[in-house]
Amino acid sequence: MTTNTRIVLAARPQGQAGLEHFRLETVPFEPLQDGQVRVRHHYLSLDPYMRGRMNEGKSYAAPQPLDEVMIGGTAGEVIESRHPRYSLGDWVVGMGGWQQYSVVDANPVGALHRVDPTHVPLSHYLGAVGMPGVTAWYGLVRIIDPKPGQTVTVSAASGAVGSAVGVLAKARGCRVVGIAGGPDKCAYVREQLGFDDCIDHRLHPDHLALAKALKAACPQGIDGHFENVGGAVLDAVLLRSNAFARIAICGMIAGYEGQPLPLLNPALILINRLRVQGFIVSEQMQDWPPALAELGQLVGSGRFRPRETIAQGIESAPTAFLGLLKGQNFGKQLVRLV
Template sequence: MPAKTGKAIFLKSFPQGLPAKDHFVSRSFEAPAPADGEVQLRIVWMSVDPYMRGRMRPDIKSYIPPFSLDAPLDGGAVGQVIESRHPSFAAGDYAVGFSGGWREYATVAGAGLQKVDPGMAPLSAYLGVLGMPGFTAWAGLNEIIKPKAGETVFVSGAAGAVGSLVCQLAKLKGCRVVASAGSKEKCDWLTREGGADVALNYRDYKNATELTKALAAAAPKGVDGYFENVGGMHLEAALNCIAFGGRIALCGMISMYNNTEPEPGPPNLVNMIGRGVMAQGFIISNYLPLAPKFAFEVAPLLDQGKIKFRESVYEGLEKAPDAFIGLFKGENFGKAVVRVGPDRI
């Protein structure tokens, strides 16, 4: 099969502060015919995720290389195989991987792909509840917080792709769940379907002091486990309310990703000493060997209706910058995904 040419989204310049649409540009891009071990894909769905903002800072060393202005942006995607030169894939198969997003066609290493079944779940779910965000939620909760029945778990960014699954898994383990989100609609869903006993609309609180009072009322015995997605006043409030022996899973701090100047750290880190608190940062690649265990636990819960998920769907590759920018404005409800092409052609 020949190379396939389609559209792709590139960075026009590296953003300072909150990204804007004029930082992005659509260009023609050719996905070459696959070499040995490679697979050529027609991209159906792509993911936008907060970690991508860190890849737009070429001057900052991170666990993943920065984006280039000379190549398309990249990220998780689900695609249909056009041509395969990898023994695990055949034309017509569907596959998900950490690469191939932000473009209509991609040629990627087959070793980085996983075959998925469109009959088991919607294809987009393999980028959310059954994909990297879901695995991140499961790993942070089970491997770091390790909640016990009767404990209280606090989750910031609770209506997002990661936080919403943390809430539900913690509830299924018998925990009291306190969630934080940025709208009444999101808070109502969290208490109705998303596993939360209490949902706090953080926009109702002007500062960490006010949020601390609300969190203390919602968690009168203290916070045993905190799943951190936001940073800022959420971390300060959590540290004010953290219980003796508390555990904190440091997954993200989205409130800080667009800062042009360093933000002062929380003034109450000292609480961690006397209360014996453990805080651990992590990235999901640390836990890749546990992916089968994650799928074995979460996929049946989804099939049984014990896990719910929401998506914010953007139609068309040209909407990918809007979807990405919306993450930092709290516009997404659940996983933000972009439909690049039809499921079948």
């Protein structure tokens, strides 16, 4: 191949994102410089944080530039190298973006990570044994810090992050209750991931109804909560939280299209002396090695079998991404490029 097909951000959404905000391009290969490698991507990761990057407003990271390749994690194979640490055929994970091939300056530490797909499938290095898994590990272990017998809840429980939170919490002797959308996702959370219970939020029209369901599923209250959604889910959890509960805020997908997400009863944070902490996993690099070691053992041993939704071909990425924002995926959302 001498050309690369990629997807760039064509325009910034004003409200809901759509296909018109992306553009498909084909560009010729450029020759490698010293220190660079060319990677053929086999998988592209699609993640909710990408929606926030499409906006121009202030956030924890710089906005996605217009007319440049959409940001995204990738897993693939080195097909050309002018760097002594990388050889043809090496399997690597990086931030190659929404494209078939990437050229990477391999000199900076962390630009690429060599991985072994012998016992852990390559795709899982973008999910359970990658950034989503480390996100789950950090929020649970460093912020929630659960003790055996405590109750931990997690929203978006069947997703890439939420599923890992539950498996890790069960390994620590906790009662784990998930919140997910639809009977199939809830059945997966209970029967395959081993959660103690799962609440289908689609059956509960508001935060009060959801709080009632949480009371039944968590008779001893909630000691720790991992939040991926926000909005009515967080309002319901606050009503059921015990004194000194810990809440790790990872995502607010309910507000990713730009609408504000006010709390209905923030006084509960004071009344129950809650610890509520947001975090960005890329700022916690010191915890990636122990997190990946534990997650790799769980997946490699078969004790954790992550679910994946895989779209085919680079052209499918925008549609798959928009579906992710609407909860149409089941588990980790990927695009297979090879």
